[in-house]
Structure formats: structure tokens, C-alpha cells
Amino acid sequence: MMNEKETVKKFLEHGFQITNDTIPLVSKNTDIIIKKLENLKPRPFIVTKKHVEPILSNNKKKIEHKPVKINDFIQYLQSKYEDFRKVILEKNKLENLLSINKISEQSDNFSLIVLVRKINKDSLLVEDLTGEVNIFFNEDISKKINNISLDDVIGIKCEQKNSKIKIKDIINLGLHIDTKSFLNK
Helix, strand or coil: CCCHHHHHHHHHHCCCEECHHHHHHHCCCHHHHHHHHHCCCCCCCEECHHHHHHHHHHCHHHHCCCCCCHHHHHHHHHHHHHHHHHHHHHHCCCCCECCHHHCCCCCCEEEEEEEEEEECCCEEEEEECCEEEEEECCHHHHHHHCCCCCCEEEEEEEEEECCEEEEEEEEEEEEECCHHHHHCC
16 A cells, blocks of 8 residues: 555656545555556546546456466466467468477477567577477577567577577567466456
8 A cells, every 4th residue: 555645656657646535545556546547538637536436436346356366377378378379370481380399309490489488698488388498599689689578479490409499580579478467357
């Protein structure tokens, strides 16, 4: 729960002024209420009880934050991954597409569609529905790596030499799994 000063500051940062009698109503769920207010048409400049009370009553169930079930979260991630995987496949020609668990010593040139889990200085830790793997990159690719974020779904053209997988090219369509939106449902 925010104090009055923090609450007013937060609203101001989002372009809202707030009346004194409204502050106690919004101090508990400030972020959720601001998000709802930003979607109102017309968007209010001065936030009053008149704006906040309907949000609180209509969204009481959402504001009370139901516990997230692990299976629901996993299903959400898998569903988003599959949707993004289809988009990448439709828009790009990926040769010798494999899943991570199908990479073998004989796999030399292949492609993957993966979720980025960790970005290191010279490698990416990526995963798909079958496993995870570290894939290394050189300076030529590092510029493309700068445009990648955690939880992005990307296509990667790879080559494997001496049991080390290297990135030849990256297909980044800006597809990002937003876990925060799921958790704030």
C-alpha cells in the first residue's frame, strides 16, 4: 500500500491529477486502476471518485488477485509459444527445422524456433517445448542480439561444429510472451 505522496506521484507520472478524497480508494491497487483509467474514453485529466468507484466495483474479482495455478501458466506459455512459432514459420523459410531434443552429433546445419531464457556475453540460453540449449554467437550476430529480450520467440539458423552450436542468423519478428499480462489477469 502506497502512502499519499507516492500515490499522487504515480498518478502524475501517468498524466493524471487526483482529488484528495480519491487517494484512499486508489492507494492499494494503484497500478491496476491507472491501467484502467488510461483505457477510458474520454481519458480523464482529473481523477475523482466518480471515475474510480466503477473500476473498483466492476473489477473487484480481478483486483483481489486469484492465485495463479502452475498448470494454467504453463498452458498459457505453451499456447503463446505455439502461436508465435506458426507466425515465424509462415513468414520465413527455415531449413532443417528441429526441436531441441532432436539435435544430435550429426546435426550440422539446422534451424530452431525458440524462447529466449537468458542472454549472456557470447551465448543465448534458449528453450522450446522439448528442452533447452546454449547457443553461441560471434560479433557479427551480436548486433542482432541487442534487439532481443528475454521471453522473445525467435527463429535461429544454426550450425554445429565440435559439439558447439553457433548462430548463423536470427529471425526476430518482435514476438514477445508477456507473462506480466497473464499474471495481472
